[in-house]
Amino acid sequence: MSTRRAFFSPTFATRFGKGWLFAGFLFLYLPIVSLVAYSFNASSLPSVWTGFTLDWYRKLGSDREMLAGLWLSLEIAFLTACGSVLLGTLAAFSLVKYKRFSGRTLFSGMVNAPLVMPEVIIGLSLLLMLVAVQKSFDAPDLGPVGRWFVDSLLSRGLGTIWLGHMLLCTAYATVVVQARLQDMPASLEEAALDLGAKPFQVFALITLPMISQALAAAWLLTFSLSLDDVVISNFLNGPGSTTMPLVIFSRARLGLNPSVNAMATVIITIVAICVTLGSLWIARAERRRAAEMNAAQRGG
Amino acid sequence: MSVVSKRPAWWRGRTVVIGIPFAWLLVFFLAPFLIVADYSVSEMGAVRPENIYSVSDGVVKLALKYANYVTIVADPEHLYLRAYVSSLKFAAVTTALCLLIGYPFAYFMARARASLQPALLMLVMLPFWTSFLLRVYAWKGLLEDGGWVAQLLLALHVDGLLAATGLISAPGKFMYTPFSLVIGMTYTYLPFMILPLYANLSKLDLRLLEAAADLGATPWQAFWRITVPLSKAGIIAGAMLVFIPSIGEFVTPELLGGPQTLMIGQVLWSEFASSNDWPMASTVAVVLILLIVVPLAIFNKYQAEAQEKRT
Numbered sequence: 001m002s003t004r005r006a007f008f009s010p011t012f013a014t015r016f017g018k019g020w021l022f023a024g025f026l027f028l029y030l031p032i033v034s035l036v037a038y039s040f041n042a043s044s045l046p047s048v049w050t051g052f053t054l055d056w057y058r059k060l061g062s063d064r065e066m067l068a069g070l071w072l073s074l075e076i077a078f079l080t081a082c083g084s085v086l087l088g089t090l091a092a093f094s095l096v097k098y099k100r101f102s103g104r105t106l107f108s109g110m111v112n113a114p115l116v117m118p119e120v121i122i123g124l125s126l127l128l129m130l131v132a133v134q135k136s137f138d139a140p141d142l143g144p145v146g147r148w149f150v151d152s153l154l155s156r157g158l159g160t161i162w163l164g165h166m167l168l169c170t171a172y173a174t175v176v177v178q179a180r181l182q183d184m185p186a187s188l189e190e191a192a193l194d195l196g197a198k199p200f201q202v203f204a205l206i207t208l209p210m211i212s213q214a215l216a217a218a219w220l221l222t223f224s225l226s227l228d229d230v231v232i233s234n235f236l237n238g239p240g241s242t243t244m245p246l247v248i249f250s251r252a253r254l255g256l257n258p259s260v261n262a263m264a265t266v267i268i269t270i271v272a273i274c275v276t277l278g279s280l281w282i283a284r285a286e287r288r289r290a291a292e293m294n295a296a297q298r299g300g
Numbered sequence: 301m302s303v304v305s306k307r308p309a310w311w312r313g314r315t316v317v318i319g320i321p322f323a324w325l326l327v328f329f330l331a332p333f334l335i336v337a338d339y340s341v342s343e344m345g346a347v348r349p350e351n352i353y354s355v356s357d358g359v360v361k362l363a364l365k366y367a368n369y370v371t372i373v374a375d376p377e378h379l380y381l382r383a384y385v386s387s388l389k390f391a392a393v394t395t396a397l398c399l400l401i402g403y404p405f406a407y408f409m410a411r412a413r414a415s416l417q418p419a420l421l422m423l424v425m426l427p428f429w430t431s432f433l434l435r436v437y438a439w440k441g442l443l444e445d446g447g448w449v450a451q452l453l454l455a456l457h458v459d460g461l462l463a464a465t466g467l468i469s470a471p472g473k474f475m476y477t478p479f480s481l482v483i484g485m486t487y488t489y490l491p492f493m494i495l496p497l498y499a500n501l502s503k504l505d506l507r508l509l510e511a512a513a514d515l516g517a518t519p520w521q522a523f524w525r526i527t528v529p530l531s532k533a534g535i536i537a538g539a540m541l542v543f544i545p546s547i548g549e550f551v552t553p554e555l556l557g558g559p560q561t562l563m564i565g566q567v568l569w570s571e572f573a574s575s576n577d578w579p580m581a582s583t584v585a586v587v588l589i590l591l592i593v594v595p596l597a598i599f600n601k602y603q604a605e606a607q608e609k610r611t
Contacts, residue, residue, distance in 0.1 A: 013519070017408035021420070024405040028427050028490065031438030034448060038441055045446065091321035101318055110325040116596055118548020120565045121585045124572060125332035128582070132335055167328055170321070199313050220429075228431045231550050231565075235572070245433050252437045252555055256444060264434040275429045279422070 032268065039261035056262040066263060069244035073227055076158060076243065080165040081223035085215055087166070088173025088222075093207075095174075096181040114171040123235030126164050130156070130236075156238030164232035169222035176221060180214035181207075210289070213282045220278050224271060339582035343367055368583035380567060380584065384591065387564040390478070390553075391546035394485040398493035398542045399535065401486070406497035406534075407527070410504070421498065428491050436552050439484045443474040443556075450474050469560070476558030484556040485546055492545075493538040500534025501527070533606045540599035544592055564588055 039057075043050040060066060091111050094101075101107075114122060188210070192202045230245045237246060244263070251257045372380040409420050427435065442449040453459055459471040467479040474480055504527060512522040528535075550565035557563070564584065571581040 017404075017411060020404050021408050021412070024401060024490075025423060027401070027487065028424070030448070031435055031442060031487065032427065032430060034442055035434060035438045048446070087321050087324060090317055091325075094318040094321060098314060098318060101314075103322065107318070107322055107325070110329050111321070113329065116544050116592060118545070118550075118565060118588060118592070120548055120550050120568045121336070121588065124568065124581055124585055125336045126328065128335045128339060128578065129328075129332035163328065170324075224429055224431075228433055230433055234569075245431075248433060248437070249551070249555075252433075252440065256441055260434075260437060261441075264431070264437070267434065268430050271430055272426075275426065 035261055035264045036268065039258060039265045041258070044256070044258050056258040057266075060259055060262045060266075063259060065242070066244065066247050066259065069242050069247040070263075072158065072241060073244040076162050076165060077223045077226040079162050080169050080226040081219045083162075083166050084169035084173045084222045085177075085219050087170045088218060089177050089211075089215065091170065091174045092177035092181055095178055111171060111174050114168050115175070119168065119229070119231035120235075122167055123164060123232045126160070126167065126232075127156075127235045130160060156236055157241040160236040160238070161233050161241065161243065164236045165226040165229055168229070168232060169225050172225060173218040173222050176218040177211060177214050180211045184210055213285050216278060216282060220274065227267075336582045336585055339579045340368060340586045341366065341583075342579050368580050369587075371580070372583060372587060380564075380587075383562050383564045383567045384587070386562060387547050387549075388591070390481060390485065390561065390563065391543050391549075393482055394489060394546050395493075395539050395543045397482065397486045398490050399539060402490055402493035402497055402538065403535070406494050406501050409494070409498050410501040417502070424491050424494050424498075432488060433551060435488060436484050436555050439480065439487065439556055440475065443480050443483070445473075445475075469558075475556070478557075478561050481553055481557040481561045484552045485549060488552065489542040489546060492541040496537040496541065497531065497534045500531045500537075504530060533602060536599065536602045537606075540595055544595055544599070547592060548588060 040052050040054070041049055042053040042055070091107075095104075095108055095111065098104075184207075189202050189206050192206050193199070197205065228245060229243075230249045233243045233246055234249075237243065248260050248263065251260055375381070409417065409424075412420060439449075441447050444450065453462075453474065454472060459468065459474070462468045462474075462479055463471045467482075468474055468477040508526050508530075509519075509522050512526055513519070517525070548565045549563060550569060553561055553563045553566055557566075565588075568581050568584045568588065571577050571584060
């Protein structure tokens with residue numbers, strides 16, 4: 001009994017706990033650190049460290065394929081983040097505010113499904129649909145407008161990749177916004193309605209400012225998800241529309257490639273800065289809101 | 301404004317708010333999915349896939365072709381069945397490992413000083429923000445001959461043990477084996493296990509443990525009989541968040557797996573891209589969804605129960 005007590009003595013448990021947390025964080029961060037470290041290695045092999053170099057970054061600067069991919073990815077990520085936050089807000093609003101409407105079960109099922117649906121299936125199904133639509137438009141007497149429609153909107157490229165990313169990211173945006181809307185007390189909106197505000201005014205003046213942090217978080221999340229996606233883009237891309245993750249994926253498949261490490265370091269730096277700034281801003285807005293709520297409650 | 305005139309305004313706004321995302325999902329989620337289901341029961345014709353219905357003499361004929369489903373089960377080399385089984389197997393092993401590492405991790409995180417906890421939580425979530433693809437790729441560098449982790453494992457002489465259990469094919473070679481795949485998947489999904497567990501464990505009422513200690517339970521007994529049962533909802537949520545996406549994984553087995561680790565997502569892709577057999581790819585997709593539905597139903601059941609308890 002006494003030995004057992006000693007084994008589970010508080011100091012042992014604390015030390016073991018600290019050790020476990022340390023090892024866990026080492027596991028989580030070691031790969032990221034190694035990515036960055038190898039990008040400065042003069043040798044292209046991980047086994048030997050032949051000295052510090054910035055050569056891989058210089059090569060990255062003239063890497064047409066990678067830079068074009070990066071630009072395309074940024075465009076798609078920006079459009080996806082804006083679109084999916086918009087759609088996600090509407091979907092979250094529908095689910096939280098309207099408890100009954102016909103097809104609600106189907107609706108909420110479809111909203112959440114892309115979260116668990118394997119991405120290979122999302123990609124495949126969208127592609128098959130695009131092909132089906134394209135086929136039905138493939139009449140010879142299409143006219144200039146129809147031709148333009150088929151050529152620009154249905155041919156695989158930025159538009160189709162955006163569509164695929166939208167499908168996945170809208171689901172994530174909905175979850176984030178929905179969580180915020182659920183936490184929000186309904187009393188504020190009800191008070192505004194009682195005071196004669198129109199429903200749209202209530203949304204613009206009360207609801208929107210209150211969920212703005214959630215919208216920012218959702219925007220950042222969907223942006224980074226889209227910037228990272230391989231599988232959906234792999235199905236929906238076309239000639240000349242290779243996104244950065246696809247470039248990285250095809251090079252990584254062939255083996256290690258220091259240019260990928262250099263690109264990775266750049267991305268990790270940008271993401272780390274954005275996430276830090278974003279979360280600082282969200283935390284500050286959160287604190288201010290809490291202070292205002294407190295003041296309002298004390299005043300009332 | 302009277303109540304009567306207010307109603308239609310609400311109603312119209314409501315229709316637009318619900319209608320836009322609803323229509324979007326019907327067109328871009330449900331319709332493509334039905335097309336996949338349709339393809340899965342058609343065959344690759346000479347020119348184009350033949351559909352399940354055909355109109356001849358003004359009569360709609362239904363011609364369901366289950367040939368693809370039969371192929372999945374009866375394929376003489378068991379390519380599909382083996383890929384399904386190995387997907388489930390690797391997903392299960394990944395889930396178990398995530399739980400083994402993640403449970404103590406979340407437990408100690410929840411017991412850490414309260415002022416430290418937000419920072420620890422942030423540190424767990426940060427890798428989630430950095431590219432998934434790049435984090436998988438990083439393991440290639442770590443496990444390749446001469447990589448940091450490969451050297452460490454060699455120095456610890458773990459490779460003999462791994463080779464004996466069949467996790468790696470030969471001592472000293474870590475890449476493109478079940479071992480590298482499982483490491484990569486555990487790594488990417490670990491935060492998904494830690495976060496729900498932490499959310500659950502940080503809410504545990506510590507007075508229950510004190511009561512148990514007062515009644516003579518050892519900390520170990522209190523842990524197994526109070527903490528673990530009370531965190532069941534967190535365990536299930538975490539396990540499902542790891543297990544479900546692991547089944548359909550594509551990027552990790554492509555980059556870290558080898559010939560022994562063919563997963564079903566890869567089979568689907570190769571049917572689509574290499575064999576150009578879209579109906580077969582669709583059939584694989586439909587069966588994959590059926591595989592996911594069961595764990596999903598369990599997950600939803602427990603989520604609903606947890607929600608009920610909260611309210």
